[in-house]
Amino acid sequence: xxxxxxxxxxxxxxxxxxxxxxxxxxxxxxxxxxxxxxxxxxxxxxxxxxxxxxxxxxxxxxxxxxxxxxxxxxxxxxxxxxxxxxxxxxxxxxxxxxxxxxxxxxxxxxxxxxxxxxxxxxxxxxxxxxxxxxxxxxxxxxxxxxxxxxxxxxxxxxxxxxxxxxxxxxxxxxxxxxxxxxxxxxxxxxxxxxxxxxxxxxxxxxxxxxxxxxxxxxxxxxxxxxxxxxxxxxxxxxxxxxxxxxxxxxxxxxxxxxxxxxxxxxxxxxxxxxxxxxxxxxxxxxxxxxxxxxxxxxxxxxxxxxxxxxxxxxxxxxxxxxxxxxxxxxxxxxxxxxxxxxxxxxxxxxxxxxxxxxxxxxxxxxxxxxxxxxxxxxxxxxxxxxxxxxxxxxxxxxxxxxxxxxxxxxxxxxxxxxxxxxxxxxxxxxxxxxxxxxxxxxxxxxxxxx
Amino acid sequence: xxxxxxxxxxxxxxxxxxxxxxxxxxxxxxxxxxxxxxxxxxxxxxxxxxxxxxxxxxxxxxxxxxxxxxxxxxxxxxxxxxxxxxxxxxxxxxxxxxxxxxxxxxxxxxxxxxxxxxxxxxxxxxxxxxxxxxxxxxxxxxxxxxxxxxxxxxxxxxxxxxxxxxxxxxxxxxxxxxxxxxxxxxxxxxxxxxxxxxxxxxxxxxxxxxxxxxxxxxxxxxxxxxxxxxxxxxxxxxxxxxxxxxxxxxxxxxxxxxxxxxxxxxxxxxxxxxxxxxxxxxxxxxxxxxxxxxxxxxxxxxxxxxxxxxxxxxxxxxxxxxxxxxxxxxxxxxxxxxxxxxxxxxxxxxxxxxxxxxxxxxxxxxxxxxxxxxxxxxxxxxxxxxxxxxxxxxxxxxxxxxxxxxxxxxxxxxxxxxxxxxxxxxxxxxxxxxxxxxxxxxxxxxxxxxxxxxxxxxxxxxxxxxxxxxxxxxxxxxxxxxxxx
Numbered sequence: 037x038x039x040x041x042x043x044x045x046x047x048x049x050x051x052x053x054x055x056x057x058x059x060x061x062x063x064x065x066x067x068x069x070x071x072x073x074x075x076x077x078x079x080x081x082x083x084x085x086x087x088x089x090x091x092x093x094x095x096x097x098x099x100x101x102x103x104x105x106x107x108x109x110x111x112x113x114x115x116x117x118x119x120x121x122x123x124x125x126x127x128x129x130x131x132x133x134x135x136x137x138x139x140x141x142x143x144x145x146x147x148x149x150x151x152x153x154x155x156x157x158x159x160x161x162x163x164x165x166x167x168x169x170x171x172x173x174x175x176x177x178x179x180x181x182x183x184x185x186x187x188x189x190x191x192x193x194x195x196x197x198x199x200x201x202x203x204x205x206x207x208x209x210x211x212x213x214x215x216x217x218x219x220x221x222x223x224x225x226x227x228x229x230x231x232x233x234x235x236x237x238x239x240x241x242x243x244x245x246x247x248x249x250x251x252x253x254x255x256x257x258x259x260x261x262x263x264x265x266x267x268x269x270x271x272x273x274x275x276x277x278x279x280x281x282x283x284x285x286x287x288x289x290x291x292x293x294x295x296x297x298x299x300x301x302x303x304x305x306x307x308x309x310x311x312x313x314x315x316x317x318x319x320x321x322x323x324x325x326x327x328x329x330x331x332x333x334x335x336x337x338x339x340x341x342x343x344x345x346x347x348x349x350x351x352x353x354x355x356x357x358x359x360x361x362x363x364x365x366x367x368x369x370x371x372x373x374x375x376x377x378x379x380x381x382x383x384x385x386x387x388x389x390x391x392x393x394x395x396x397x398x399x400x401x402x403x404x405x406x407x408x409x410x411x412x413x414x415x416x417x418x419x420x421x422x423x424x425x426x427x428x429x430x431x432x433x434x435x436x437x438x439x440x441x442x443x444x445x446x447x448x449x450x451x452x453x454x455x456x457x458x459x460x461x462x463x464x465x466x467x468x469x470x471x472x473x474x475x476x477x478x479x480x481x482x483x484x485x486x
Numbered sequence: 487x488x489x490x491x492x493x494x495x496x497x498x499x500x501x502x503x504x505x506x507x508x509x510x511x512x513x514x515x516x517x518x519x520x521x522x523x524x525x526x527x528x529x530x531x532x533x534x535x536x537x538x539x540x541x542x543x544x545x546x547x548x549x550x551x552x553x554x555x556x557x558x559x560x561x562x563x564x565x566x567x568x569x570x571x572x573x574x575x576x577x578x579x580x581x582x583x584x585x586x587x588x589x590x591x592x593x594x595x596x597x598x599x600x601x602x603x604x605x606x607x608x609x610x611x612x613x614x615x616x617x618x619x620x621x622x623x624x625x626x627x628x629x630x631x632x633x634x635x636x637x638x639x640x641x642x643x644x645x646x647x648x649x650x651x652x653x654x655x656x657x658x659x660x661x662x663x664x665x666x667x668x669x670x671x672x673x674x675x676x677x678x679x680x681x682x683x684x685x686x687x688x689x690x691x692x693x694x695x696x697x698x699x700x701x702x703x704x705x706x707x708x709x710x711x712x713x714x715x716x717x718x719x720x721x722x723x724x725x726x727x728x729x730x731x732x733x734x735x736x737x738x739x740x741x742x743x744x745x746x747x748x749x750x751x752x753x754x755x756x757x758x759x760x761x762x763x764x765x766x767x768x769x770x771x772x773x774x775x776x777x778x779x780x781x782x783x784x785x786x787x788x789x790x791x792x793x794x795x796x797x798x799x800x801x802x803x804x805x806x807x808x809x810x811x812x813x814x815x816x817x818x819x820x821x822x823x824x825x826x827x828x829x830x831x832x833x834x835x836x837x838x839x840x841x842x843x844x845x846x847x848x849x850x851x852x853x854x855x856x857x858x859x860x861x862x863x864x865x866x867x868x869x870x871x872x873x874x875x876x877x878x879x880x881x882x883x884x885x886x887x888x889x890x891x892x893x894x895x896x897x898x899x900x901x902x903x904x905x906x907x908x909x910x911x912x913x914x915x916x917x918x919x920x921x922x923x924x925x926x927x928x929x930x931x932x933x934x935x936x937x938x939x940x941x942x943x944x945x946x947x948x949x950x951x952x953x954x955x956x957x958x959x960x961x962x963x964x965x966x967x968x969x970x971x
Contacts, residue, residue, distance in 0.1 A: 067589075068851060070769050075830070077586045080560040080849055082545060096632070097533055110537055112523075114544040115562040116493070132525075132536035135631035192769045222950050224771060226892070236771060236892035240951045277738075307532040309654035310689055312696075321694050376532060412897040413888035417918065419689055420696045424920040424971065426888065426897035443895060445920040445971035447735070451695070483738030483920065483971025 037117050042087070043205050045122055051130055053106065054090040054143045054207045056350060059083060064198040065167045071189065072179065080198075085113035088348065089129035095137045105140045107133035108372060141375030144351040146209030165247060170197040170219050173248040174255055178223065181259035188227045188263045191236065196220040202344075210350035218244040218341045219251050225262050227270035235270040235442075237262055237410055237428060242467040244341035254339070265409055268440035269429045275444035275484035278432070283446055283480040284400060284407045289414040289425070290459075291469050294390050296450055297329055299418040301358045303369035307377050310419050313364045315379055320362050320450075326457030327393035328362035333385040334470075342386035342468045351383040358382075390471040393459035397473070406482060407431040407474075408446055421450030441484075448480035488619040490678050491521040491665030493544060498667060500564050500572060501546070505669045507576035512583065514551040516670035518806055519564075520544060520848045524662030524680075525627050529638040531646065531654060536631040541662040541956070545848040549807075550583045556830075557586035560849045616810070618677040618803035626661035626682060626708045634659065634709070641716050645688050648724030651731065653691035655724070659684040659712060662956075668808040675808055681799040681956070682711045683944045686719055690727035697730035697917065699723060699883055699901050702944040704958070706797050726883070726902060733917035736903060738971040742878030743921070744871050744963060747940035749900060751959035752884040754789050754859050755947065757896050757925045758782070759959070760889035762791075762816050762825035763842070763854040763949075768834040772891035774822060782822045783929030786864055789817040789961075791826050793841060793857040798958025799943025800857035807843035807852050814840050816859075820929070828854040846953045853949055861961030864935025871934050871965045873909035879970060880904040880911065881919060894925040903970070921968045928966055936963035 039059055046055045064080040088110045095105035109132035111125050174195045182190055196219065203213040224238040241258040243251060285293055300319050305311040313319055319329070335343050335353035346352050349371045358366050366382045367374060374381035411425035424447030432439040456478040464473045501517050508515040524539025545562035559582050565571035626634075638657040645655035665678040683704035690697050701719040703711055745753060758774070760766065767775035774782075793802045793811030804810050807829045815823050827835070828843030831854055844855035872880065883901035890896065903916035941960030948954055 066851070074589075076556060076558065076851065077589045078558040078560070078851060079582060079586055082560060082562045082849055109535070112538050112542045114493075116544060116564070132631050135536055135635050136534040138533045191771050222952070224769075224950075226770070234770075234892065236890075238950060304532075308530045308656065309532075310696075310698075312653070312691065372533075412890060412895065413886060415886055415899045415918065415920070417698070419698045422918050424899065424918060426895060426920065426922045428890070428895065442893075443922065443924075444969065445738075445897070445922050447918070447920050447971050481735060481738055481971060483922070483969060485969075 037113070037119070037122055039203055039205070042113065042122060045119070046126070046207065049126060051091070052089050052126070053092040056088040056143070056204065056206045056348065057085070058204045058348070059085045059202065061201040062198050063167060064196060065171050067171065067175065067195045069190070069193040071191065083115040085115065087111050087113050087125065087129060089126065089133050090143070091130055091133040091137070092140070093134055093137050095139070096135070097138045105137045106372070107135065107137040109133040109136070138372065139376045141372050143206055143208040143349055144371065146206070165217050167197040167199050167217060169248055170217050170251060171195060173251040174219050174221055177252045177255035178221065178259055181256045181263060184260060185263040185267065188225060188267055191224045191226045193221065193223040204346060204350065206350040208350060210346060212345055214345055216245040216341070218242065219246070219255070221255055223259055223262060225266040227266045229270045235266060237266040237269055242341055243339045245343065246339055250339070265429050268431065269442055272429060272440035272442035275427055275430065275441040275482070277484045278406060278482045281482065282403065282405045283477040283482065284405050285475040285477060286407060286409050286473065288466065289408065289411055290471055290473070290475050291466060292414045292416040293423065293475055294329070294331065294471055296416055296418055296421050297331060297359065298388060301364050301367050303367035303373035303377060303379065306367055307373045315364055315367070317364055318362055319359055319364055320454050324362065324454045326454065327459055330357065330360050330391040331389060332356045332358040333368060333388050335385045335387055337387035337389065337468070337470055339465055340387040340468045344385065347383035347385060349383070351381060353383045353385050356382045386468050388469045390469070392461045392463055393472050394461065395458045395476060396461045400476065404434045407433065423448055423450070444482065444484040446480050446482055448477060452479040453477055487622055487625065488678070489622060489625055489663055489680060490619060493521045494519050494665050494667045497564055500566055501667065502669055503572045504564070504576055504579070505671060507572060508548065508550060508580060509671050511580050512550040512552045514670070516549045516668065516808060517546060518808070518848060519546050519667045521665045522663060523627065524660060526658065526660040527631070527634045527638055528656065528658045529635055529642045530656045534635040534639060536635065539660055539662045543847040547845070547848045548579060548583070552587055555587055557583055558851070559583060559586065614673040616675050616803060618679065620679055620706070622680065622708055624708050626680065627663055629709060637712050641686065641712070641720050644720035645686055645724050648721045649690070649728045651690045651692050651728045652688055652724050653696065654689040656687040657685065657715070658687070659715070661708070664802070666806070668804060670808055673808050675804045677803040679706065679802065681705065681943065682707050683799065684711050684715045685944065686715060686723040688723040688727035690731050692731045695731055697727055697733065699726045699730060702942060704799055704943040706801060729915055730902070730917045733915045736879070736916040736919055736970050740967055740969045742875050742965065743968050743970070744875065744878065744880045744906065744965050746880070746882040747960050747962060748884050748942060749881050749898065750861055750961035750964045751859070751942065752887045752898050753928070754861050754961055755856060755957070755959040756887040756889045756898065757928065758789060758816060759791060759856045759859040761891035761894070761925070763856070764825040764827040764831040764835055764837060765854040766891050767825060768831040773894050774825065774891065777822045780822060781820050782926050783817055783820040784932045785819045786932050786935045787817055787820050787929050788815070788862040789860065790814065790862065791816055791842070791856055791859040796858040796860065796941055796958060798858045798941045799956045800958040805841045805843045806845040809839045809841040809843060811841040811857070826854055826856065828852050844955050846955065850953060853953060855949065855955045856947060856957045858941060858958035860939060860941055860959060861935070861964065863937050863939045863962045866934045866936050868936050868963045871936060871963050872906055872911065874934060874965070875906040875909060878906045879916070879919065880906055881921065885918060895922065896925050896928065897922055920971045922971070923968045928968055931967040932964055934965040938962055
């Protein structure tokens with residue numbers, strides 16, 4: 037069904053108080069390599085549609101019986117849906133919304149979002165780069181990085197170039213569209229040690245709204261970093277037993293680590309009682325002597341595939357401070373959660389930033405430390421703040437020596453680090469987040485061998 | 487009642503017609519049509535909601551081969567079966583496939599020219615036409631939302647009321663229905679089935695310390711799943727969350743561990759499930775390729791994977807490449823026997839197609855994926871496993887795991903660790919517990935296996951950083967040694 041037909045239909049639904057329609061037309065080219073050999077080429081032409089339906093009625097949640105409120109449900113509209121199926125889907129959504137009437141709230145007015153989108157200002161637009169050009173740049177990046185490393189190979193790689201044409205309309209009059217081309221890559225590298233034993237590491241990279249030169253430069257750097265790491269893993273020694281050494285977290289573990297703080301200021305988590313953060317209150321319990329985190333979201337974060345002009349309610353998004361020097365300044369998330377906990381809605385956006393810390397790379401360069409470069413899968417408990425993971429590659433710096441290590445695990449908790457948490461002045465962009473390049477942990481437990 | 491997709495029923499003729507049209511222009515053409523949907527119900531202290539399942543999808547993928555090369559195109563709009571519309575659509579689709587083949591022109595030959603015969607040779611003796619439409623008492627997707635949410639709210643309230651230290655309780659139930667049709671000119675397969683899963687999440691807080699845990703049930707079941715959830719699990723979830731407030735960090739080191747069925751299931755999944763996905767072997771990414779027929783575990787260790795091995799959320803009749811589900815004995819009494827394959831890697835390695843070629847959705851490539859993966863039962867009693875431990879830890883409530891098939895490392899995270907001293911639980915508790923080890927060492931150290939297998943199908947399995955697939959996993963209580971931290 038066409039966008040305009042769905043909008044026209046929803047305007048005539050009298051049992052629905054408000055609605056949001058969002059569609060994404062996606063055209064993609066995908067390549068799968070085994071070594072340097074192209075194993076499979078795929079393409080894709082699909083359209084995703086979601087319809088959010090809001091119904092105003094008497095509340096039926098545990099705390100608001102008798103008052104008027106609003107219920108919300110989101111459903112998918114298949115590209116192949118006809119008029120009858122659309123009616124059935126909208127019926128289903130309305131029934132689900134009626135079953136979940138909570139506190140009352142309203143959709144943001146059109147004026148806040150229209151003009152913030154691609155129609156007017158141009159957000160995250162690089163529709164001029166075709167998926168073929170994006171794929172060429174990605175392919176060149178993959179294999180030119182490989183050419184710089186001897187004795188290392190890419191076992192398998194996957195490249196995805198997707199053009200996304202998105203549009204959103206709401207019953208409050210929002211009507212915006214925005215496009216980008218997104219490139220994703222997953223790559224697996226392998227290296228041998230002197231005994232001929234192979235070791236493997238894998239990584240992924242994502243970027244959107246980038247030109248060909250940017251795709252090539254950034255993906256090549258990501259692949260080169262992996263190739264360098266796998267060379268170290270091939271010669272890595274088992275992680276020894278170590279006590280009392282600072283641990284330097286790097287890479288995606290840094291993002292997961294800060295993810296705990298983002299959960300603390302998530303309006304839905306606050307509403308559900310999973311986070312006990314209070315507006316303008318400290319996010320980190322005293323005594324706190326480390327870097328006080330400032331962070332937020334930015335819907336125009338360079339290269340982020342999560343950029344968008346408005347959130348799922350049609351609320352215009354702008355760079356927002358969620359926490360300033362360790363204190364909560366706003367709670368992000370859908371407007372219904374903000375209304376329920378009585379705070380001003382700032383919207384929801386998955387493009388995030390964390391402000392620099394006070395420690396420079398040069399400050400730690402000569403210190404004894406364990407640099408945790410790659411985890412099997414870094415676990416960060418978003419409710420309690422405990423963390424841990426098996427170490428796939430670490431670099432032990434001790435007495436001026438640099439020793440690649442592997443195996444064993446690192447674990448700890450955010451609460452234990454509050455007296456000494458420091459992180460880097462240097463900032464890195466990693467897909468949907470711009471954050472310090474490292475975090476220094478002083479209390480983490482290192483489970484190495486005897 | 488049987489649950490069928492009226493959408494796929496209406497498109498069957500068009501799919502068949504399109505396959506025939508394209509088959510005149512390529513050496514091999516298959517078509518997979520999917521129409522899957524689901525509903526997720528959630529009760530929180532703050533709100534109740536009913537929303538779409540993340541497994542909702544509807545569309546088609548066509549696979550075509552010519553001169554030994556294979557390409558695919560995914561799309562979601564298929565015209566009706568009228569000859570003129572089908573002809574025009576087939577022309578456009580053929581042009582796209584030809585362009586992809588041209589892209590692929592520089593590639594080494596993966597498929598021999600006689601692709602159709604090649605695929606047939608991989609298939610065990612079985613019928614080329616089959617369907618599976620199991621009977622259900624009710625269709626959970628059409629149940630009144632309010633009734634299900636009220637039921638979940640009752641269970642949530644029981645959890646929250648179990649202790650004043652419960653800061654947040656949440657319940658969730660999801661049912662997803664999968665309808666698929668496959669045609670390749672030789673084979674015609676159809677299936678439509680559903681699974682359900684339900685959870686209780688409990689968060690306890692005291693003096694600024696927050697701990698959480700969960701209870702979960704799953705299966706090829708309808709609304710009766712909520713009876714299982716309600717049966718004592720709310721109080722158990724709350725008690726465990728409160729207990730975890732007293733958890734201490736574990737002293738790092740190697741310990742004797744007693745794994746719960748959920749933990750042994752995660753061990754099976756991460757230790758050897760991923761490692762015997764034969765696309766990993768074909769890419770040189772799995773050490774298991776060098777160990778076929780060799781010992782990888784103690785004689786007490788046997789392990790299966792298969793959509794036909796058990797009834798859980800990884801069960802189906804045929805996979806996303808049109809191959810019939812099977813049951814694969816992966817490890818037999820400690821000896822590595824066979825891997826689980828998609829068609830590409832089965833062809834590459836010249837092995838049996840086991841029916842494990844699965845897609846995240848019609849929009850994605852098929853890979854060799856797990857289905858229901860589990861260790862088989864032994865002969866010990868759970869009490870004997872614990873009483874035989876001088877000092878160690880009982881590990882339960884798996885949170886996450888990660889495989890390393892090339893280097894046979896493993897990571898399991900347990901939310902609950904209970905200290906065992908002189909054969910008895912001391913009451914001391916640790917959380918979370920990071921469990922690591924070298925896979926053959928962990929499996930060779932298995933010295934006792936309990937006599938009952940439990941499988942669960944909550945959660946989803948990824949391949950690398952993506953490609954989710956619904957799987958079941960489990961096993962008996964098992965005793966082995968792992969490094970904990």
